[in-house]
Structures are given as structure tokens and as C-alpha cells.
Amino acid sequence: MMLIDKLKKIVGQDGLTQDKSELEPRLTDWRGVVRGEAYAVVFPACSKEVSLVVQACAEVGVSIVPQGGNTGMCAGSVPDNSGEQVIISLARMSAIRAVDAANFSMEVEAGCILENIQNEASAVNLHFPLSLGAEGSCQIGGNLSTNAGGINVLRYGTARAQVLGLEVVLADGTIVNSLRSLQKDTAGYDLKQLFIGSEGTLGIITAATLRLYPQPGEKTTALVALKEAGDAVNLLGQLRTVLADKIEAFELVSGYAFELLEKHIPDSRLPFTEKESWYVLIDVAIEDDKVRLERALMDALEIGLICNAVVAKNSTEAEKLWRMRHSIAEAERAEGKSLKHDISVPGSRMQEFLQRGDQLLSSISPDARLIVFGHVGDDNLHYNVTVPNESKEGELVTGAIYDLVDELGGSFSAEHGVGQLKRHYLLKYRSTAEISLMRTLKAALDPENILNPGKVI
Numbered sequence: 307m308m309l310i311d312k313l314k315k316i317v318g319q320d321g322l323t324q325d326k327s328e329l330e331p332r333l334t335d336w337r338g339v340v341r342g343e344a345y346a347v348v349f350p351a352c353s354k355e356v357s358l359v360v361q362a363c364a365e366v367g368v369s370i371v372p373q374g375g376n377t378g379m380c381a382g383s384v385p386d387n388s389g390e391q392v393i394i395s396l397a398r399m400s401a402i403r404a405v406d407a408a409n410f411s412m413e414v415e416a417g418c419i420l421e422n423i424q425n426e427a428s429a430v431n432l433h434f435p436l437s438l439g440a441e442g443s444c445q446i447g448g449n450l451s452t453n454a455g456g457i458n459v460l461r462y463g464t465a466r467a468q469v470l471g472l473e474v475v476l477a478d479g480t481i482v483n484s485l486r487s488l489q490k491d492t493a494g495y496d497l498k499q500l501f502i503g504s505e506g507t508l509g510i511i512t513a514a515t516l517r518l519y520p521q522p523g524e525k526t527t528a529l530v531a532l533k534e535a536g537d538a539v540n541l542l543g544q545l546r547t548v549l550a551d552k553i554e555a556f557e558l559v560s561g562y563a564f565e566l567l568e569k570h571i572p573d574s575r576l577p578f579t580e581k582e583s584w585y586v587l588i589d590v591a592i593e594d595d596k597v598r599l600e601r602a603l604m605d606a607l608e609i610g611l612i613c614n615a616v617v618a619k620n621s622t623e624a625e626k627l628w629r630m631r632h633s634i635a636e637a638e639r640a641e642g643k644s645l646k647h648d649i650s651v652p653g654s655r656m657q658e659f660l661q662r663g664d665q666l667l668s669s670i671s672p673d674a675r676l677i678v679f680g681h682v683g684d685d686n687l688h689y690n691v692t693v694p695n696e697s698k699e700g701e702l703v704t705g706a707i708y709d710l711v712d713e714l715g716g717s718f719s720a721e722h723g724v725g726q727l728k729r730h731y732l733l734k735y736r737s738t739a740e741i742s743l744m745r746t747l748k749a750a751l752d753p754e755n756i757l758n759p760g761k762v763i
């Protein structure tokens with residue numbers, strides 16, 4: 307029997323397609339940088355079907371590309387050019403299986419859209435803190451496979467920290483069910499953490515038990531204008547002494563990123579008449595802290611650390627500011643191709659990175675512009691440059707920026723992963739011992755290289 311017939315037998319006639327127009331949106335990454343081809347896309351409806359699909363593919367040596375919302379930034383969910391790979395989409399596995407409010411946990415299938423999880427938690431007066439611009443279309447399986455960050459890492463940690471249990475299908479079809487909902491569990495290796503952040507190369511995540519939190523309550527949102535990006539780090543230090551861990555988000559946005567928002571995203575407008583080079587968008591939990599935040603910002607204004615600030619008067623104003631922040635990736639995409647550098651450096655070296663990065667860029671590519679924004683509260687910046695990908699100049703710029711990041715003790719991939727775009731940088735910037743251990747793990751879990759080959763390692 308042909309593979310396609312075997313797959314149809316498993317998922318049913320409606321559970322897969324080879325139709326070119328239906329395949330099309332799944333063959334290119336969100337930014338339109340990489341394109342592949344595929345034999346078929348399969349939509350299993352349960353973990354058992356995922357397991358059988360994996361077995362059927364493994365039997366004939368056909369490799370698999372797991373795909374969630376296809377919003378990833380490193381083309382990890384895009385197949386290669388062979389036209390022989392099978393995409394496994396988790397879209398049909400979108401159920402919220404159970405909410406255990408008393409246990410502050412929720413069990414979901416991997417294809418569940420992130421926003422639906424946030425809403426379901428709110429419905430029982432609890433909070434799921436993972437939040438990012440793609441939350442209306444990315445899936446929790448994709449979030450976990452990339453160990454996504456987003457805007458609330460400062461207070462709650464990355465996707466990894468939100469997982470209590472996981473269900474995974476291995477390369478031979480074995481279903482490993484570790485869907486426990488325990489806050490503490492030291493029985494053996496913490497297997498779930500192996501699959502989180504492995505971008506579909508070690509197993510297919512089919513379900514997860516997520517950690518929920520009490521509702522943080524009303525938030526106070528402020529937008530602050532700064533002369534220097536480096537001042538953002540000092541401001542965060544000052545605010546932390548007053549507000550401790552109540553700062554939920556602390557996001558840097560350059561003046562140029564705001565210009566792109568005003569140009570490409572309807573209803574985007576800076577709430578200042580005088581423009582500055584840099585801005586920070588801040589969320590503080592608990593409304594009572596509004597006064598403390600305002601006082602701390604006044605102090606920062608008096609000593610010249612910031613130039614201006616607005617505190618959102620209500621949730622509508624706050625949402626408008628956050629909508630702009632979440633739309634930067636879209637505005638950047640609309641402006642045209644750019645080089646993305648999702649870097650992190652220790653906070654204490656951020657100022658040095660920004661200064662030396664500027665100098666590097668003016669010497670290599672004087673006409674290029676920087677589009678800088680991101681999670682400065684997590685020491686993670688999207689340090690993007692308006693130079694086309696796959697150009698000689700682009701390679702030089704990226705190489706120089708990553709070398710600087712490495713010298714300062716940082717990472718070339720803070721939250722987007724490696725996918726197929728950054729594999730060679732993984733080899734360059736991770737030690738021989740680390741690469742060797744990664745290869746050992748890959749070979750142990752996927753000896754025939756069936757799962758997302760050509761990605762990560």
C-alpha cells in the first residue's frame with residue numbers, strides 16, 4: 307500500500323491533503339524568507355493517530371515536519387525542498403481537556419491556540435501568563451517546542467516554566483505520557499524539559515499540563531521616553547527597588563520601530579508630541595502600585611534618566627499601547643526584508659553591546675538602519691537591521707553582531723530558536739562538548755533522523 311493510502315486509513319479522507327492550494331500556506335514561513343515543498347499535510351485528531359502516522363512514515367523512511375501555527379521566526383516548521391516530507395499539523399488537536407482551578411493547572415492538546423488558553427484561564431479567574439504578538443494563531447505545542455518567551459518572562463519565566471506535564475510521541479511512535487500536574491516531582495530525569503525547546507527534532511508534543519497563576523488583577527501601563535537605550539536597563543534597576551517583582555513587562559521600542567508602526571499599522575500613534583529615540587513600555591501588576599510607579603517615574607524624570615512618560619488612564623489606552631507593541635513584527639515585515647538578530651547579553655553589558663553594535667554597523671553597512679525592540683527586561687533584544695537576508699553584506703553584519711554577542715557572554719538565539727536559519731551559528735557558538743551531547747541525544751531519540759531533519763542540529 308502507498309504511504310498516502312496508509313495515512314488516509316489512519317486519519318480518514320478529510321484528515322490529510324495533497325492539494326497544492328491547501329499546502330501552499332504551510333510551505334513558507336511567516337516572514338516569507340524560506341519556502342519548501344511537501345508530500346502531504348496530515349491532520350491527526352488524537353495522540354494515537356499521531357503515533358500511527360509517525361510509525362507509517364518511519365516504516366518507509368519518510369521524514370516528518372511538525373507544524374503548529376507556522377508563526378516561528380527560524381523556519382523550523384517549513385519542510386525542505388524535496389517534496390517528500392510529511393507535515394504533521396496539530397491544528398485538529400485543539401481541545402482544552404480539563405481545567406483544575408483548585409490545582410492551578412490546565413490540560414490542553416498541543417494544537418490549542420495560545421489565546422484560547424489565556425481566555426480559558428481568565429474564565430475561572432486564573433491567569434496563563436505566556437503572551438506574544440502571535441497569540442491569536444500560534445499553538446501551545448509550537449510555543450513549547452520553541453520555548454517561547456514573549457512579554458511576561460520578567461515575572462513568570464519562559465514557556466518552559468509554565469509546564470507541569472507533557473505528552474510526546476517519539477520517533478518510533480511510542481507515546482510517552484507524563485501528563486502529571488504536580489508542582490514538585492523529582493522522580494528521575496525531568497523528561498519533559500528535553501522536548502521543550504527542541505523544535506520538533508526529538509519528539510512531537512501532543513498535549514501538556516500547564517501551570518496557572520492567580521489573576522494579577524488590574525495593571526498599570528506606562529510608556530516612557532528615553533534619550534539612550536542603555537538608560538532602560540538603569541530605569542529597570544531603579545523601578546525594581548521600588549516595585550520589586552510586580553513589574554510584569556518591560557519592553558524597549560526604538561523611535562524607528564514606532565515610525566514603522568505609524569506607517570504600516572492602522573491606529574498606531576505615539577502619545578507624545580515630542581519624539582525621542584527610545585521608549586519603554588511597562589506593565590505593573592496591582593493598581594495600588596500606580597502611585598508608586600508614578601512617583602518612581604517622576605524621580606527618574608528629575609534626575610534626567612527619562613525624558614517623558616504617560617501612564618494609561620484606562621484599559622483601553624493600555625490595550626492600544628500593547629497592540630502597537632505586539633504589531634512591530636508585522637510593521638517590520640510590511641517595510642520589507644530585514645536581518646533578524648534575536649540576541650541576549652547580560653544586562654550589565656547591554657549598554658556596551660548597544661554602543662559597539664552601532665559602531666559595527668556604521669563601519670560595515672553605513673546605509674542600513676536598525677530596528678531595535680524587545681524584551682530588555684529579560685536582557686533580550688530584537689536587534690534587526692534593514693539589510694536583505696542572503697546577501698554578502700547581510701552575512702558580514704550578522705557575523706559581526708553575533709561575534710560581539712558571544713564576546714559579551716550572550717546568545718545568538720534568545721527566544722526564537724534555531725530552526726533551519728541558524729544551524730551553522732549553533733555549531734559556531736556552542737562548544738564541541740555541547741554539540742556532541744546534543745548529537746548524542748538526537749541519535750538516541752531519533753536514530754533514523756525522521757523528526758524534522760535539517761533543523762537545529
Ligand code: FAD
Pocket residue numbers: 336371372373374375376377378379381382383396416437438439440443444445446447448449450451452453454455456457505506507509510511512632635636721722725758761
Ligand atoms: P510553528 O511556527 O508552527 O513551529 C515552531 C517550531 O516548533 C518548528 O520547529 C516546529 O516543527 C515545532 N513544532 C510546532 N508544533 C510542534 C509540536 N506540537 N510538537 C513538536 N514540535 C512542534 N516568539 C517568542 O518567543 N516571543 C515573542 O514575543 C514572539 N512574538 C511573535 C510575534 C509575531 C507577530 C510572530 C509572527 C511570531 C512571534 N514569535 C515570538 C515567534 C514564534 O516562536 C512564536 O510565534 C510561537 O512560539 C511559535 O508557535 P507556532 O505554533 O506558530 O509554531
Ligand code: MLT
Pocket residue numbers: 379439456631632634635680681688
Ligand atoms: C516580538 O518580540 O515581537 C517577537 O519576538 C517577534 C519578532 O521578533 O519579530
Ligand code: ZN
Pocket residue numbers: 455456680681688721
Ligand atoms: Zn520577542
